[in-house]
Amino acid sequence: MIFLPKTRSNFQCLEFDRVSPDKSLSHRSIIFSFLTQGRSEIENFLDSQDTYATLQIAKTLGAKVQKKNQRIFIESPKEIPQQANLQCLNSGTTMRLFAGLLSSKSGQFLFDGDKSLRQRPMQRIKTPLELMGASISSPYAPFVLRGNSQLRGIEYHSEVSSAQVKSAFILAALCANGESKYSEDELSRNHTERFLTHLGAKITHLQNQICISPLTCLLPSYKIKIPNDPSSVMFLVVACLISSCVELKVSQVLLNPTRIYAFEILKKMGAQLDYEVVEDGLETIGNIYVRSSELRGVEVSTHLSWMIDEIPALCIAMACAKGTSIIRHAQELRFKESDRIATMVLNLKQLGIEVGEFDDGMEIKGGEFQDGVVQSYGDHRIAMSFALVGIRRRIEVRGMECVQISFPRYFEFLKFFTDFKE
Incomplete structure (x- = not known):
């Protein structure tokens, strides 16, 4: 069901090209340059608070960074300082991936973040990195990482399926002595493996286990154009679905299979949604088409x-659906910028939606939103999700400034959908 704009005369047609560059790839395009030789070029880098933290830490560690004509050029330092204070702001990706990278470097590195990041668990990287030979002073930030230039390869199973934990392990294992193996109960997002394998790193898969061979030399520099972030596009997709008579096309979206599963759930809910792949190299990239749906x-x-x-935005779609939706095995939501199970439940109830809370999820009965006031709890995904309710009702979301963390231009796009509401 790939359709083009103006297929229905009574539909408003929207087409977006530049939405919000992918946050995961923006982080990685900076951090992975420390494993390369030469100058790498990054086009369409996300300009947000989270990625700013990663870029600033790269500079603190000695990387040469130049911005020119909407591009970032970065060259890794020949030597990393023996001591550094690294401020990660709100970014768990920044903290965990740089910890993995620096675990093989001799020195002491103080990691810290904002109030929210200080509450997020770091034991999940502390355990494997210490088994490899590094040292982390605390299971929560602030902590001191003491690196070890003689890391040992290990076999490790993570109790948590997390791309951040896996990426930290991979970055350490690439600089260890001997092969390492990493497994998790359910395969997490795989950007790190795809990116580094594309550059020549030896990372192989066997079901839910990956084998990492140490690097024998630095990887080559790279050029990358960051596609649109499916996690950000998700909010525009839900906006389209719950609007009346709107068709939407978003171009140049990252279509990595481990990033578009939420769209597949929407299709199971009856969403008229389809993809068109236009590029399949380092990552799969293409267009998304969607139409207002029941x-x-x-x-x-x-x-x-x-x-x-994406689950917070998915919850808004569930609240607008006919019937009851159930989310289970999502306990990891409790360890994000907020306890997203608790905050979604509280806000949905505040707006008149019938919802039940489980330890690992929630049950949402579709209904009609009421006008109301809710809190963002400092969580950008919560803030953006409840802003969607404004398509249907009068809504105030307090603490919207946190949207700057991942999608600074969000309200520019959301305005198109609120302008269309009847």
Whole structure:
């Protein structure tokens, strides 16, 4: 069902090209340059608070960074300082991936973040990195990482399916002595493996286990154009679905299979949604087409690690659907910028939606939103999700400034949908 604009005369047609560059790839395009030789070029880098933290830490560690004509050029330092204070702001990706990278460097590195990041668990990287030979002073930030230039390769199973934990392990294992193996119960998002394998790193898969061979030399520099972030596009897709008579096309979207599972859930709910692949290299990139649709309830219990950032927006779609939706095995939501299970439940109830809370998820009965006031709890995904309610009702979301963390231009795009409401 790939359709083009103006297929229906009574539909408003929207087409977006530049939305919001992918946050995951923006982080990685900076951090992975420390494993390369030469100058790398990054086009369409996300300009947000989270990625700013990663870029500033790269400079603190000695990387040469130049911005020119909407591009970033970065060259890794020949030597990394023996001591550094690294401020990660709100970014768990920044903290965990740089910890993995620096675990093989002799020196002491103080990691810290904002109030929210200080509450997020770091034991999940502390355990494997210490088994390899590094040292982390605390299971929560602030902590001191003491690196070890003689890391040992290990075999490790993570109790948590997390791309951040896996990426930290991979970055350490690439600089260890001997092969390492990493497994998790459910395959998490795979940007790190795809990116580094594309550059020549030896990382092989066997079901839910990956084998990492140490680098024998630096990887080559790279050029990358960051596509649109499916986690950000998700909010525009839901906006279209719950609007009346709107068709939407978003171009140049990252279509990595581990990033578009939330869209597949929407399709199970009855969403008229389709993809068109236009490029399949370092990552799969293409276009997304969607049309306002009547949604129905659905049960979700698998691949939660593939849509941990999209579930808040998915909950808004569930609240607008006919019937009851259930989310289970999503306990990881409790360890994000807020406890997203608790904050979604509180806000949905505040707006008149019938919702039940489980330890690992929630049950949402579709209904009609009431006008109301809700809190963002400092969580950008919560803030953006409840802003969607404004398409249907009068809504105030307090603490919207946190949207700057991942999608600074969000309200520019959301305005198109609120202008169309009847």
